[in-house]
Amino acid sequence: MSGSPGNTGEMQVSSRRLSSVVRSIGRHRVLAVLVILFFFPFILPYEALAVNILIYGLFALGFNMVFGYLGMLSFGHAAFFGIGSYGTGIAMVHFGVPWLPAILLGILGAGLIAMIMGAMAIRTKGIYFAMVTLALAQCVYYLIYQMEEWSGGEDGLTGVKTGDIDLGFATFSLFDPTVKYYFMYIFVGGAIFFFSRILASPFGAILEAIRENENRARACGYNVLLTKWTAFVISGLFCGLAGALNAIHLSVVPIDSLHYHMSGQAVIMSLLGGMGTFFGPFVGAFAFLMLEDVITLLTTHWQLFVGVIFMIFVLFFPKGVWGSILHWVSR
Numbered sequence: 001m002s003g004s005p006g007n008t009g010e011m012q013v014s015s016r017r018l019s020s021v022v023r024s025i026g027r028h029r030v031l032a033v034l035v036i037l038f039f040f041p042f043i044l045p046y047e048a049l050a051v052n053i054l055i056y057g058l059f060a061l062g063f064n065m066v067f068g069y070l071g072m073l074s075f076g077h078a079a080f081f082g083i084g085s086y087g088t089g090i091a092m093v094h095f096g097v098p099w100l101p102a103i104l105l106g107i108l109g110a111g112l113i114a115m116i117m118g119a120m121a122i123r124t125k126g127i128y129f130a131m132v133t134l135a136l137a138q139c140v141y142y143l144i145y146q147m148e149e150w151s152g153g154e155d156g157l158t159g160v161k162t163g164d165i166d167l168g169f170a171t172f173s174l175f176d177p178t179v180k181y182y183f184m185y186i187f188v189g190g191a192i193f194f195f196s197r198i199l200a201s202p203f204g205a206i207l208e209a210i211r212e213n214e215n216r217a218r219a220c221g222y223n224v225l226l227t228k229w230t231a232f233v234i235s236g237l238f239c240g241l242a243g244a245l246n247a248i249h250l251s252v253v254p255i256d257s258l259h260y261h262m263s264g265q266a267v268i269m270s271l272l273g274g275m276g277t278f279f280g281p282f283v284g285a286f287a288f289l290m291l292e293d294v295i296t297l298l299t300t301h302w303q304l305f306v307g308v309i310f311m312i313f314v315l316f317f318p319k320g321v322w323g324s325i326l327h328w329v330s331r
Contacts, residue, residue: 029196029278029279030192030193030196032279033192033278033279033282034189034192036282037054037185037188037189037282038185040053040054040181041177041178041181045293046177047177047178047180047181048177049289049290049293050181051177051180051181051184051249052249052285052289053282053285053286053289054181054184054185054188054245055184055188055242055245055246055249056242056265056269056285056288056289057188057269057281057282057284057285057286058188058191058192058238058239058241058242058245058281059077059081059238059239059242059243059266059269059281059285060266060269060270060273060281060282060284060285061191061192061195061238061281061282062077062080062195062235062236062237062238062239062241062242063077063235063239063266063267063270063281064270064275064276064277064280064281065195065198065207065231065234065235065238066231066232066235067266067267067270067275068270068275068276068277068280069199069204069207069208069211069231069276070207070210070211070228070231071210071211071212072125072129072228073126073129073130073267074121074129074130074133074232074263075130075131075133075134075137075260075263075264075267076117076121076132076133076134076135076136076137076263077133077137077235077236077239077262077263077266078137078141078257078258078259078260078261078262078263078266079110079113079117079136079137079140079141079258080110080113080114080235080236080237080239080240080243081110081239081240081242081243081246081257081258081262081266082140082141082144082243082253082257082258082259082262083106083109083110083113083140083144083240083243083258084106084107084109084110084239084240084241084242084243084244084246084247085106085243085244085246085247085253085257086106086109086144086151086157086243086247086253086257086258087102087105087106087107087108087109087110087240087244088102088103088105088106088160088243088244088247088248088253089102089106089157089160089247089252089253090150090151090157091105091106092159092160092161092162093157093158093159093160094150099162099165099248102244103187103241103244103245103248106240106241106243106244106247107237107240107241107244108240109240110236110237110239110240110241110243111233111236111237111240113140113236114232114233114235114236114237114240115229115233115236117133117136117137117232117236118228118229118232118233118236119229120132120136121133121136121232122225122228122229122232123225134260134263137258137260137263138260140258141255141258141259141260144255144258145255145258151253151255152253152255153255154255155255156252156253156254156255156256157247157252157253158251158252159251159252160247160248160250160251160252160253161251162174162248162251165183174248180249184245184248184249187241187245188245191238191241195238195278196278198234199278203227203230206222206227207227207231209222210222210224210227210228211276239266243257265288268284268288268306268310269281269284269285269287269288270284270320271284271310271313271314271318271320272284272287272288272310272313272320272321273285273286273287273320273321273322273323274319274320274321274322274323274324274326275320275323276323277320277322277323277326279322280320280321280322280323283320283321283322284320284321284322287321288306291305291306291309292306
């Protein structure tokens with residue numbers, strides 16, 4: 001039986017309101033994301049989870065430039081996250097560099113590794129690109145693993161302490177979870193703004209043109225290889241910033257930050273949230289970390305349940321959470 005005219009009218013009104021809200025978020029996407037993230041410490045159970053969502057959301061955002069907007073699956077982005085962490089940690093622990101220049105050094109280190117890996121990987125496509133990036137990332141992993149005097153080897157790098165943040169007019173302690181969250185929020189907010197500007201530029205349009213039809217983009221006169229390499233390097237810089245912030249957050253740099261399972265987490269978060277969407281990586285990070293947090297309270301085999309949920313999304317919701325919402329509203 002069909003619904004009554006009144007119910008149908010109410011559903012249409014609700015649908016139009018939701019569509020209007022989603023379109024408004026799309027027009028002011030940076031502001032919308034920043035407003036939502038601003039209130040995370042008051043919404044989530046504890047501040048450390050909110051900080052993790054910020055950091056891993058930024059990691060997935062950087063990965064999404066290559067995966068979602070360029071259409072190339074990489075299994076090597078853990079190298080950029082890990083080098084960002086180790087670059088920051090080594091600069092602070094072994095050389096006494098202040099936290100801000102150390103973060104910049106971590107980002108530059110990740111960008112340098114991305115330049116080298118990208119130069120060797122971008123000439124391949126499909127599964128070959130994925131395997132080449134995985135192999136190169138594992139080379140970085142074992143290189144850092146063997147540098148025990150600098151990296152701590154299997155035990156990781158300890159002693160990454162920032163202490164108080166002195167801004168001249170005020171001093172803030174990162175031992176306060178709320179202060180730490182908004183400290184990370186400033187960096188992530190700036191990265192989100194720059195990411196949005198890149199996507200809104202002609203360069204961002206070229207990325208999507210290559211994703212949709214690489215041969216046609218090449219026929220239009222675009223330098224496809226240079227564009228891929230540039231996008232790969234920019235992606236590495238964003239992931240390096242996420243890694244640098246993670247080192248500040250944890251005060252240690254575990255060797256697992258370079259492991260290939262970290263690259264797998266970036267893939268999972270991008271697919272859960274919606275690859276090729278601006279807000280999707282943070283939705284995916286939220287979904288993944290919340291699932292991990294809740295399921296670990298019930299069983300130690302949380303990876304099994306997260307894997308099943310991930311398979312369900314891949315099979316029935318390939319656009320992810322946010323991507324499916326956008327698709328439904330557009331219809």
